[in-house]
Structure formats: structure tokens, C-alpha cells
Amino acid sequence: MDPTTPQQACFEAGIKFGSLYHQFAGTPISPASADSLAAAMEEAIENQPFCEDVTVSVRTEALEAAIAEAGADYTELTGRLIEVEMVIEYEGVTVETSMAMDDGYPLMQVDAVQE
Amino acid sequence: MDPTTPQQACFEAGIKFGSLYHQFAGTPISPASADSLAAAMEEAIENQPFCEDVTVSVRTEALEAAIAEAGADYTELTGRLIEVEMVIEYEGVTVETSMAMDDGYPLMQVDAVQE
Amino acid sequence: MDPTTPQQACFEAGIKFGSLYHQFAGTPISPASADSLAAAMEEAIENQPFCEDVTVSVRTEALEAAIAEAGADYTELTGRLIEVEMVIEYEGVTVETSMAMDDGYPLMQVDAVQE
């Protein structure tokens, strides 16, 4: 069957999450550079079609722990170091999505779909 | 409202497309290396949860044209150089998706949703 | 033969250029988001060892032309859209490097090596 409009909206939401994650995973990050990276991630992905709002929060304690574990001054960005909220608007459908730690693993999920 | 299972399946399908695109965009590619890159893209993304099948086809003429235009021996991967088909299986729902050129621009879309 | 210290310094400089380019190539960019991306690129790469200073300048006219050509609101980052200057300090050797357009193509080069 052809997809419904809400299904297409969820597909668009997923595209933005995969883009955000795999574009920026691996970026060198430290407490000092965390804010500029989070801001760039938000504004970069908000350029994409149907992407109404992106909020990236660096998990400071997890970042500091990763750097301490590496015995270095910085580490590389992974999903464990950030929380993300994203709102997609697609042909009258609003999709709210997020990425947060769940049982020790970063989980991307659809929180709500409103027609 | 909470998402339905088919909506979640479409979200998962979108994640895989965004991942595939932004992980590999920018990779140096030539006619000689196109096959190994396409194979790696397929097998890498098939590792992700719910991803049943990925097919990446390099658009050879577009690749050769991009290289000729650059006056070089290779170019960098963009969405204009590949076609992608992907099948997602999520809790009994099958989602078929594809990326192909549409009006001169690479378009990712949901082709069918089967419960 | 074993590398000299200045040769190792130049190797380190090259690593930073390759990192900067391939980490961020493909990022969605528009005039509105250009500044935050440039700032994040600078601060991210400055985290890397021996990297004293990074300056990323977006070539605004080239960005606007790429967006106009695509008939879209944004485009994806390539080397044609930025100029980069970078200073590496490695065991008493300073290496100045840059990326700028040269004959229609973005060229990364070593500008000076000072012991």
C-alpha cells in the first residue's frame, strides 16, 4: 500500500536523525568545544526539508567520563554523549522525536504524531 | 498520539537512509572503486536493526560525467551518483523505500508499507 | 630513513586537514547556518593534538551560487565553499597550512615550515 501522510512524516523524521548522527559521529569534542558543536548540529539539520526544530544537548558528565577514560583532552562524538529532540512538520502532520539513553544505549524514537 | 507500528517502521526506514547518505557522502569514488564502495554501503547499513535488505547501484554515466567535469580521476560521492533500494522489517510491518533522481534531484521516498 | 621532526610536523598538519574535510563534507549548510558550522569546525579540530589554531571562512558568494544552482534553500558542504588556515606546533616546529581555491579546485597546501 502507498504510505499515509503520517507515515511519510515519520520517514522524514528518521532521515533527519540518521543524518545528524552519521554526519557528526566521530567529531573531536571536549567540554570547551561542546557548545559550538551542538549549535552547528542544530542549525545544520534545521536546513533540511520539513525540519522545524532541533535541540542538541551534550551530556556533560558522560563527556567528561569518556575523556577521563581515554586519558586525553578530548574524545570523539558518539550517541552516548548527546540528547536530541527534533520536531518535523510534514503536510500538516507534526512528529516529535528524540534520542536519549535507554538501558545504557542511545535510542532514537518517535514520541508523538499529531495530525 | 503515540505512533502506530507502521509509523515507527517508517521512522526506522528513514534513519537508515539518513545514515547511509551522511556516512558515505564525500567518499572519494571512481569507476574502478565504485563496486567496492557500493558493497560496503550495503553490508554496513544492513547491520542496523530492522534493516532487511539494501541495494546500492552506482549511476555510472553520472559518475563519469562528474569526473570529467572536475577534470580529475575521481570525485566525491553525492546522492546524484547512486540509486538505493532498502527494505525494513519492523514488528511485522514491511517498508520499501528508495532513493532515485527526481526532477534533477536525489529524492528519498517510501514506496510501500505492508502490514 | 626515519622522518625528521619537521616532516612529522607536516604529517600532523595533513592529518588535521583530512580530518576537517572528511568529517564535515556533506553537512547541510545555508547562509544562516554558515557561521555556526565554521565555528564548530574550528573548535572541533583545535581539540586534536598539536593543532594550535584553525580558521574557517565560508565563501559566501560561492555558497549562495551553489544554493541558487540547486534551486534549494541549502546545499551540502564541499571544499569549494570554504577557505581554511591552520597552524600546527609539533616539538618546536611550526607549520602553516591553508586550503583555498586554485584553478577552480580546492587545494590544501603547506605555506611555511619554521623550526
Added chain:
Amino acid sequence: MDPTTPQQACFEAGIKFGSLYHQFAGTPISPASADSLAAAMEEAIENQPFCEDVTVSVRTEALEAAIAEAGADYTELTGRLIEVEMVIEYEGVTVETSMAMDDGYPLMQVDAVQE
């Protein structure tokens, strides 16, 4: 001072290492997909100017340990999971470089420079 030819050769070698690392870091990888990814990395980077030979070896035990630790079927590529050897030829200078684990951390280095 202007760079010498061997210094420029080392700069080119560094570019290839940074490219290889940051293009592919974050790629989903499992024992089953490791070979295709290694082959694609080799052929992709060999496209770049002056890059004579690239060999990527996946560290199978480290990969299996990372997957077991994550409690998943795959993980994401980091420098800890691969060893790399690369030969650069630049205007009569041959540079041999490698990335391997050193004191628990992946280290990129110049092994030899031959004029």
C-alpha cells in the same frame, strides 16, 4: 621557509590518514561486513592524489570484543578496530605510514621517508 619536497610528501600522507579515518569512523561494522568495508576504504583512499597503496586490516578480536561489550550484533568503526598501512609517492619521495595501537590508543605515524 617554504616546505621541502619530503615535507610536502608527509603533508600529503597525513591528509590521506585524516580522510580515511574521519570519512569512515562511525560506520556500522560486524565480523560479516568487515571485509567489504576494509576493501572499500582501501580503494576509496587510493583514488586520492599521490596515494600509491592502502592496506586496511580489521582487528577481529577487538571487533568481537567491542560487539560483545555493547551487547549488540554490530558496533561503529573506530581507530581501535583497524590497522592501516599507506604508501605515498610525491615527486620522487616515498612516505610509508601506518596506524596501529600504541599504549592502548590508535597512533598514526610516519614509518619511513625515502628520497
